[in-house]
Amino acid sequence: MSIKINTYITILMLSSAAFISPLITKGQSTSLDSSQPETVVQKKYGLDPSKPLAKRIGNTPPEIIQKFRDAGMSPTLHRLSKTDSLKVVRAFQMLPPLHQHILKEHLLGISFLDNMPNTALTATVNPEDQFPVFTITFRAEILKQDVSQWLTEKEMSYFTKDFPGFRIAIEAGKLDAILYVLLHEATHVVDGSLGILAMDQNKGTSGMAVNLKSFTRNIWVDRTSICPSYTDSLTSQSRFRGGGRLLPMELARQIYQSAAKGPFVSLYATSSWHEDLAEYLTVTHFTKRLKQPFRIIIHEGRKEIFIYEPMKSATVSSRISLMKYFYAKAGSSVLYERHVKPGGRGFNG
Incomplete structure (x- = not known):
């Protein structure tokens, strides 16, 4: 089931049922200077940049609730316990410097829902x-x-369940899941706010920040089209490549062996270049900054028959140096480089 709201989409599937959640980013920030309307916009929507990020937990916007209801769903607001609130506080504190800075300026609020069909929106x-x-x-x-x-x-949830005895596990440590999901979603906010992977509608080429100009080169033809050299016949049939199918569990080993030859850190990263960036930065942060493992393991019964560590792949790890953009100190000019013309629209579908 899908909810369509304007431009580009982000998919974070939890169950076997595909759910598409929208990330609307028509707006495009330009360079931060005294002529910018950000303070006017912030005031209009009640966004206080000085308010701690973890204090911005509130109600889900009514229009989002309505979109779920229109799709036949009935999520309800979840009130956080003290333990849950501490997890959220820790997650915000562990984000990269650029994420924390941009979220302070651009994040109005976060909320939690019970009975929500997807992971995040x-x-x-x-x-x-x-x-x-x-x-x-x-x-x-x-x-x-x-x-x-x-x-x-x-x-x-990406694979069929008709191959008894086989299962896939990901070993990524014991940190809270909310940290991974928050970092992934916050990367979309940074991406949308700075126009990192925005499309230059006049030239039809990428208008991303110069520090990341090589991230999609020779990998992506456009926002959702992978270069032929990395197009795999098996994964191209998956739900996030437009095929809408579950991958056959009996071919899991071949699928990951094929993935090991490409630049993507996860299967989900193949859905768009925005998801590629969000997944890549998140896994890089977990493995290189937080020193956590990231291993994909295929089990047959109790036996491990295949182990794949994406960040140990030379092809996957070749883009790690580009992630330094997200760790620049607050106040550095690198945080505010824009390469989309003022008024240009990013992420138009």
């Missing part, structure tokens, strides 16, 4: 403005899981 409040303001809604159930539990459940 990031959307702009003001898709027509140049200075975008975002909300993020999370599936509350992830607060009960560590990152390995959640990633394993999500990865298993």
